[in-house]
Amino acid sequence: MSFDRMIEKIVETQNPTVAGLDPKLAYIPSYILDGAVAKYGKTLEAAAAALLEYNKGLIDALCDIVPAVKPQAAYYEMYGWQGVRTLAETVAYARAKGMFVITDGKRNDIGTTMEAYATAHLGKTDVFGEKTEAFGADALTVNGYLGTDGIKPLLGVCEAEDKGIFVLVKTSNPSSGELQDQKMESGKTVYETMGEFCEHWGETIMGKYGYSGVGAVVGATYPAQLGEMREKAPHTFFLVPGYGAQGGGADDVAPAFDKNGLGAIINSSRGIMCAWQKEKCDEHDYAQAARREAIRMRDEICARIGEIRANG
Numbered sequence: 001m002s003f004d005r006m007i008e009k010i011v012e013t014q015n016p017t018v019a020g021l022d023p024k025l026a027y028i029p030s031y032i033l034d035g036a037v038a039k040y041g042k043t044l045e046a047a048a049a050a051l052l053e054y055n056k057g058l059i060d061a062l063c064d065i066v067p068a069v070k071p072q073a074a075y076y077e078m079y080g081w082q083g084v085r086t087l088a089e090t091v092a093y094a095r096a097k098g099m100f101v102i103t104d105g106k107r108n109d110i111g112t113t114m115e116a117y118a119t120a121h122l123g124k125t126d127v128f129g130e131k132t133e134a135f136g137a138d139a140l141t142v143n144g145y146l147g148t149d150g151i152k153p154l155l156g157v158c159e160a161e162d163k164g165i166f167v168l169v170k171t172s173n174p175s176s177g178e179l180q181d182q183k184m185e186s187g188k189t190v191y192e193t194m195g196e197f198c199e200h201w202g203e204t205i206m207g208k209y210g211y212s213g214v215g216a217v218v219g220a221t222y223p224a225q226l227g228e229m230r231e232k233a234p235h236t237f238f239l240v241p242g243y244g245a246q247g248g249g250a251d252d253v254a255p256a257f258d259k260n261g262l263g264a265i266i267n268s269s270r271g272i273m274c275a276w277q278k279e280k281c282d283e284h285d286y287a288q289a290a291r292r293e294a295i296r297m298r299d300e301i302c303a304r305i306g307e308i309r310a311n312g
């Protein structure tokens with residue numbers, strides 16, 4: 001019902017990062033693509049099979065050092081139902097390897113439809129009286145801008161199934177301020193108000209480390225707002241995208257952490273997935289290149305957290 005399981009994985013691996021799994025065919029080594037095309041032809045089936053093999057290689061190489069993965073649903077939906085099946089298989093594979101899985105779906109809708117999303121991604125679907133996990137993630141990203149009606153259905157599922165949600169608060173993209181930075185009548189910004197909602201929504205699903213099961217997405221590309229929200233939303237765990245490919249670095253993400261070095265998990269997707277292309281190494285070494293980048297990222301961020309803690 002909270003992020004306790006994720007926090008425990010972060011502490012166990014001593015690594016507050018999450019590897020994004022946003023696979024595109026352009027990132028996948030040709031030996032994997034050629035094998036899939038030889039088997040299935042130039043079809044969606046081949047693309048989905050290539051994605052799965054690529055993801056499994058990454059998960060195998062990362063599962064002992066990285067606590068979590070974040071598959072972004074759009075990269076799977078792009079390949080039709082075959083791609084969506086790969087999403088479900090990726091989630092199951094990562095969980096079987098002990099990783100915490102955050103499905104980045106940014107779902108939102110009115111109450112009854114949100115109930116269906118909650119059941120699909122975090123809960124158990126009733127199939128002719130039998131309860132079955134459909135996608136089975138540990139956490140889901142959601143958009144809270146439809147208000148409490150759109151979030152409440154998730155809270156019950158989070159409590160019953162020990163799952164969590166990350167609500168979009170201050171996103172990493174360049175135009176996020178067009179709406180999110182606007183001042184409301186209260187004098188507070190829209191993102192600050194959404195952060196307050198997260199604190200409130202999480203009150204009933206509080207965990208033993210002081211963080212609830214309602215987290216917030218706050219971008220690494222806005223370090224000042226990360227620091228501001230860390231103070232203003234002390235019970236809200238942050239999922240921080242924008243490190244690496246979007247320009248964020250260790251200094252930028254440092255304000256996301258609390259005095260114990262917890263409170264945030266930093267995402268890198270392209271930085272880890274495409275490390276083999278950046279390194280220009282042998283394509284057969286793609287998963288080990290991802291591991292090298294994950295270790296570099298972990299060490300850079302942990303060193304920065306350590307400096308801050310040492311300086312009080």
Ligand SMILES: O=c1ccn([C@@H]2O[C@H](COP(=O)(O)O)[C@@H](O)[C@H]2O)c(=O)[nH]1
Pocket residue numbers: 020022072104170171172173217218219241242243244245246267268269270271
């Ligand atoms: O504000 C947001 C919310 C979500 N994202 C997602 O995170 C990853 C970032 O990928 P990189 O390759 O590390 O840039 C991607 O899945 C986005 O959809 C975000 O970037 N910003």
